[in-house]
Amino acid sequence: MTQALNIPDHYLQAFTKADINEMPLRRYEGPISVVRTEKQRVRAIKEMEGEAVLGFDTETRPVFKKGKKPGPPSLIQLATATNVYIFQINILSLCNGLCDLLADKSIIKTGVAVRDDIIGLQKIGDFKPSGFIDLSDVSAKANMQTHGLRNMAANLLGFRISKSAQCSNWAKEKLTTQQVNYAATDAWVSRELFLALEDLGLI
Secondary structure, eight states: OHHHHTSOGGGGOOOOHHHHHTSOBOOOOSOEEEEOSHHHHHHHHHHTTTOSEEEEEEEOOOOOSTTOOOOSOSEEEEEOSSOEEEEETTTSOSOTTHHHHHTOTTSEEEESSHHHHHHHHTTTOOOOOOSEEEHHHHHHHTTOSOOSHHHHIIIIISOBOOOTTTTSOTTSSSOOHHHHHHHHHHHHHHHHHHHHHHHTTOO
C-alpha cells in the first residue's frame, strides 16, 4: 500500500476503449525467430542463455463451439532484449530445453494472466513453473486500474497494441505475417511493462 502512494497519480487512472483508440498504434519491429525445427530450437535456447528477463506469452487456437474447451497452446513466445522467439509447440515438443527454461527460477518470465498459460502448457509438458511474474498482480497491488496487456500498455508505455489477430488459427503450420507480428508484440510488450513497473519501484 505504501508503494502505491509513491506512484504518480496519472498511472492510477482508468482508460476507456476510446482513450486507448486515440493512442498511437505500435508493434514490435525487431528481429523475430519463428522456431519450428529441432535445429532452430537448439539455437534459440542457446541464444537465450544469460537473459535475466523474458517477456512471456502463449497463443491457443480459439474455440467457437459453445461448451467446447480450448486445447493446449499452439505457440509460446519469449522476448529477450534484442529478439522475440516464437516456438510452434504444436509442431515441436515443448521439452528439450523449453521445460527447463520454464522451471528455471533464475530467469524471470513475465506476462499477463500467466497462470492460465502455465496450466495450458502443463497439458503438453512436464515442468514445475518457477520464476514467473504476473504483471496483472503487480498492477493490482499498486492500486492501478489497468490490468490487461492492452490497458497496461496504454497506461505505462503510452501506446496501443492491435488485437486483430487474437482469434486467428494459431495451430496452422505456416503463420501469416500478421500472426507473427501480433504474437511477437505481446511478448515484447510484456517485457517492456516489466521494465516500466521496475522503474516505478513496484518490482
